[in-house]
Structures are given as structure tokens and as C-alpha cells.
Amino acid sequence: MNPASFAAIAASLAGYDPQALRVELAQQFIAELLPLPQQSETVGLRAALGRVLAADIISPLQVPAHDNSAMDGYALRASDLAIDGETRLRLAGTSLAGGAVSGSVANGQCQRIMTGALMPAGLDTVVPQEFTRLDGEYVVIPPGILRTGDNRRLAGEDLALGSVALAAGRVLRPADLGLLASLGLAEVPVWRRLKVAIMSTGDELRGVGEPLPPGCVYDSNRYTMWAMLERLGLEVIDLGIVRDQPEALREALMRAAALADAVISSGGVSVGEADHTKRVMAELGEVLFWRIAMRPGRPMAIGRIRSGEKTALLFGLPGNPVAVMVTFYAFVREALLRMSGARPEPLPLLRAASTRALRKKAGRTEYQRGVVKRGAGGQWQVDITGNQGSGILSSMSQANGLVLLGHQQGDVAVGDLVDVVPFDGLI
Template sequence: MDSPTPSALPSIEQIASCIAGYDPNALAVAQAQDFIARFVPKVGAVEQLALRSALGRVLAHDIISPIDVPAHDNSAMDGYALRGADLRDGQPTTLRLAGTGFAGQQFEGRVAAGECVRIMTGAVMPAGLDTVVPQEFTSVADGAVTLPAGVVRTGDNRRLAGEDLARGEAALQAGRVLRPADIGMLASLGRAEVPVRRRLRVAFFSTGDELRSIGEPLEAGCVYDSNRYTIHGMLTRLGVELLDLGVVRDDPAALEAAFRSACENADAVITSGGVSVGEADHTKQVMARLGEVAFWRIAMRPGRPMAFGRVASNGRTAVLFGLPGNPVAVMVTFYAFVRDALLAMAGATPQSLPLLRARTAEAIRKKPGRTEYQRGIVSRAADGDWDVQLTGAQGSGILRSMSVANGLVVLHHEQASVERGGYVDVLPFDGLV
């Protein structure tokens, strides 16, 4: 891993000492998020990519504009360029037509007082002219252009040089996940390549003797592994490199081999299952033996048990996220903790996910002291507000509820029960799940 060596990173104990009220047996969601943000390292390697290949990648350095964009004052309209000083106050203005200015060409003629130039959108403003009147406001006859009083003021419909970006100005800042508009803006600066951080590598696997992969027969008491497919989808949305290690049986040798392979080939490792407090299995033992791992009971529902830390093998270290085994808990803990951490590791500037304020269609029971995430269906009401209806039973094993829902109702740590018609925060799934 090209991030700092383990000795240069803060330990779990050091970070725990900085978290007010830290208690691994009753950790608030905000405390766990703070802890993780302090703990994860950032990928250091940088590569140059062709502009069209950079979508979704994390910008490694600030991009400074080498030019003014636009390079010249130009017209924002098809119409007539004129001097604002020639406009007659409260009366129509008639100007002699001196020629035409086309986009991509400099108008070379001289424009005297009382004259105007036919101009196209994007064309360079002729010297001395500072205003454009849209053509639909004018009448033309015998080589003269007339415009009514008050249709334009001095400076209207003129785009100034450097109005979009000035030479020497920061166009984009390091840490930005590049979007289509960013790619277009970089092209407007004439850049063919862009410096980005290398992709984060994430390994993941599921644990449990009861799990079967798709295509295998289901014996009594066994279930198909859905978590690995869900995690694969969530990671794909983040644009990371994936290493799927499959289903690993609850066997010490198999688990250790999986963890070592993950450490040696990835920056982060995500597991599902085997982290419940007091659970007598081998996963927690192997995690602890290979690294520095905290086992948390988080004050949240679903997703109470979680392991977090780092594991190492053959001199390589990876950040570990040990998620619960229940399918809904996997998704909730991923979006509560893992998503932002992986983006930070990839070098992206942290940005909180936007919450939608919605009116609940039913009463929701809740006690203060933990954060709850309930699946909901958000729709626009007749009065323009957003309404949210819960999907029904909220058990952490009901994966279908996540498929039916289009958002998570977030009931915050200190929040109590909500009456029907009360307002709650909702994390929309659109573009996320």
C-alpha cells in the first residue's frame, strides 16, 4: 500500500483517547464516524489519465486555469452589438449597420459612433462595443437598426473575458470526484490529461458455514449469500477496484488465508458476518491475531455489532471493516460508516450525504439513545411536501424492504418517537443504492 506505514499511523488506543465518552460497548454513530475518519489513511500514488478516462476519479492536485475562459469579451445572443453610450434615454434608438461579426472570427472593421454590428452568439465583441440587443427586439430597414426604448441597458448580453474562469484561478480543487461538468470544464482549458489518485483497492468476502454461493445446492439450514452481491454493487458505485474472495467457511486456516490474501492485495477489507459480541467463532480471533481491531457495539438499529481496525500480512496493511451478517444491517452500516471512509482513503474531500426532510405518514416509535434507520418510500404530496411511508416490518434480515424502499428514514441519536404528520430526515437512495 502506498499510504503511510503502520508505525506512522495513529493506533486505536490513541484515537480512542481523543473521542469524548468513548465506550466500545455503547458507541454512538457520530463517535464511530469520528473515530473512523481519524483512523483511515489516504492513497498516495498519482497517475495521469486521458481526460475522457477520468470520470469518477479523484483529482490529485489543484487545477489552475492557464487561460481566461472565455478568452475575449463575446456576445451572449444573436443580435446587434452597440455602444451603450449611443442608447437614447426614453426614446427609440436607430443605428447604422457597419457589418457582421461571426463566431470564431475577429471583426476587423472600425465602428464609429452611432453604428452597430450584426453579431452571432459567441462572437468576439468588436472593439469599443459593450452591449448586445437581441435581434427579436429590433427592426431593420435601409441599412439601419432600430430598437425600442428600454429593451437593453449598457453591458447587457455581453460575456466578459475570464467571466467563467480567470487566468491563474483554481478551476478545480484536489479531492474532487470528477463529474461530467468537470470533464467539460477541463476540456475548455485545453487539458488533454488530468492527475488523479490511483483507484482504491477493496477486497471483500462473506463468512459462515451456512452460506452457499449461487449455483450451489441448498442443504437444510443453508442460505444463499446475498451480502457479497450487495457489497459488490455498493462498491461498484464508488468506482473502486474490487477483489471478491467469495464465501469463506468458519475455519481458522481458511479465514486466515482469506485475510492474508486481502491484506496483500488491497487497501481495505470488508467482511460480513462473524462479528457479533460474544459470538464463539473464529472470525474475530483471526482478525485480532492479524492486526489491531476494535469490536464495537454501536448504538444503532440495525447494525449494532461491527469490527474496525487494520490487519497486516507480509508487510502490507489494510483497513478492516467487519460488518454484521444480516443483509439490511450490511447496507445500513456500509452507508453509515464505510462509504465515507473509502472515499476519504481514495483522496476525496469528505461530503455529507444530503438528507431530505419528509412528513411521515404514520407514527414511529423510538427511544432516545440510539440512531435508527428505517426503510421508507418517499413521494411528493399534493401540497408539495415530501411524504414518507415505512415499508412495513423493519427486521434486519428483510432484504426485500431495501429493494422496495427508495430511502432510509434516519432517526437521530437523541430523537424520540415521531407522531403521524411529524417530519423526519430521509437519506434518498437515488444515485446511492
């Protein structure tokens, strides 16, 4: 783990206040805690989708290996094209994809060529067949449709021999697997999947399918946490519901630290909650309890907990369902990706016009659930999904993005542009 102490990290952040912590400072603090990935493995291409590259992939060949045609048509010398009027070139033969080039093509001649076929020596341009007509043994080309080099793929124009085809830290996508296959690579080095343990805390929680006594609620948080982690390609260890009893909490947290690289709990971190979670967390390691200047999701715990020689990073999230999701995407998602060896890009933001006035208190960051769509004039518009309470999970289900209102931002008028984090590709 990163050896930096919490005190040292806090001292390096100007304006650090654990009782009114700005979102960006919380993100910076967490970034300082993250350990580097330690273990890699080699997997086949079909098992590599969504995995994180552990080393640069150096191209063992140039792609394409030779000059070839990008079209079905006729290969020719651009110098043979007439300056004015039609060009007539005698047809010398045919080049097929996958075949070797034999013979030569003289000045004033052209070669029938298929897409991907090797370019005959001396020929530098391809005219698509639909632009030509045949006149006996001659190909007739109209004027002004070609420039030198048109429709010819150059050797190495995609990847040069010895170049970095894919950089370490990349989360492999479908196109990447095709690229690796085009290099003749059957296996790739990837980082071990990060193990993340999840649990929900609270005596009021019941599992799906159980009877629901008065005052109790079904536990939804583990299902949303599981789904968010699955989307990141991580290995999830579900430790279930943990009762608000010191020994049960201690046992669950120690087991989580022993099994996983990171632990995510929901509930038990708010001021005044009738539970023992904060005390037990603090006993097991170095844990901070923050009040973040944000809505929803103000309470949060961050730290390191130990089980014997094993240490895991702890994220203690609020208990309200929407707050769990918002704090996960604001703080946990990028941290877990970096622990996995990935180099995540900042989440994309869409600018959209608000269709209603929004009340916003300056001095905190707000994440409101919204629906983004095109307006009559083609401009992006966003409307919030009704009640924005942190326990209203249906508002998150109805939304297709989060309206992000910055720390210093005030009220929003109808028509004002706001930032939106789209769910597509995130949730």
C-alpha cells in the same frame, strides 16, 4: 498508515464506550484511522470520469479568452441608446463566431453578431435579434429593453488565468471533463483507484446457482457490497465465501490484506456467533469489536490487519443484508472516499412528514427504510416499507431513502418531520 494507536484515538473521544458506541463517535474514530493516498497517475479525459483529482488544476488561460456575445443579435454602444423612444442604429457589418474582428464601428452604428463572436472594440452591449426590426440599413430597437453590458460575456468571467479551475480531491463529473477540455487539457493527475477486497463468512452461505440445503441461504451480501463499491468507482477484489474455519479465515484475510487497501467482511462479528472470525482477525492485527448504538447494524469490527509488510484497513460488518448496507453507508462509504483522496460532502438530508407513527427508543440512532413522495399539498412525505427487520432485504429494495432518527429522538407521531437520506445519487 496513520500511526495513531487505538488507545490514543479512544482517549481523545469524550464518551467513548465500545459496548455502546454512538454513531458519531464511531465515525470520528474511523476518521482518525484513515491513511493518506500515496500513488497518483495521469490519465486522459475519457478515462477520468469518477476519478479523484490528485492536484489542483490551474487554468492555463482565461475563459472566455475575449469579450464575446452571449446572443445572436446586434452589438452596440449603450451610450447610443435613446433615453426616450426608439433607437435607430446604422448596420456596419457582421461578426461571426470563430472569426477575427476587422475594422471599427463608429458612434451611431451597430454590428450584426453571432453567439460566441468577438465583441468589436468600443461596443459593450448586445440586443437579441428578436427584440429588433430592420428598416433598410438601420436596426430599430424599442426603448427600455437594455442595460449596459447586457448579453456580453467578459473575458475571464468564467475562469481567470492562473486561478484554480478544479481543486484536488474532487471526484470528476461530466461537467468537469467539459471544463478541463475547455482549458485545452488532454490529461489530468488522479489518485490511484483504491483496492477493496470483499468476502462473506459463514458455513451456512451458498453461492448463487448452487444447491440450497436446509438451514442454508444464498449469499447476497457480496453482490450488494460489490455494487456499492462500484458506485464509488473503486477496484473490487471479490474473495468469495469463506468457511467458518480458522485456517480458511486466516488465509483469506491475509490474502485480502496483501492485495487491497481496505477489506470488508460480512458476518462473524456478533456476540455469540459460532465462528472464529473475531479471534482470527485479532491475531492478524489491531482490531476492535464494537457494539454501536444503532439499528440495524449494532455489531461491527474496525481495525488494521497485516500480511507481511502490507497493512490494510478492516471493516467487519454484520451478516444481515440490510445491516450490511446501513453500516456501509453510515461508516464505510465516506472512509473509503477519503482514502481515495476525495473530499466528500456530508450526505444531503431531506425533511419529510411521516405518514405513520413510528416507535423509536431514545439512546440509539435508527435507519428505517422509507418511500418518499410528494403529498397532495406539495409537501414531502415519507412512509416506511413495512417490516424493518435487518434481514428483510426486500424492504431496502422497495425503499427510495433511509429515514434517519437521531440518537436522542423518541417516538414519531403522524405528521412529524423527520430526516431522510435519499437513495438517488447514493445507492
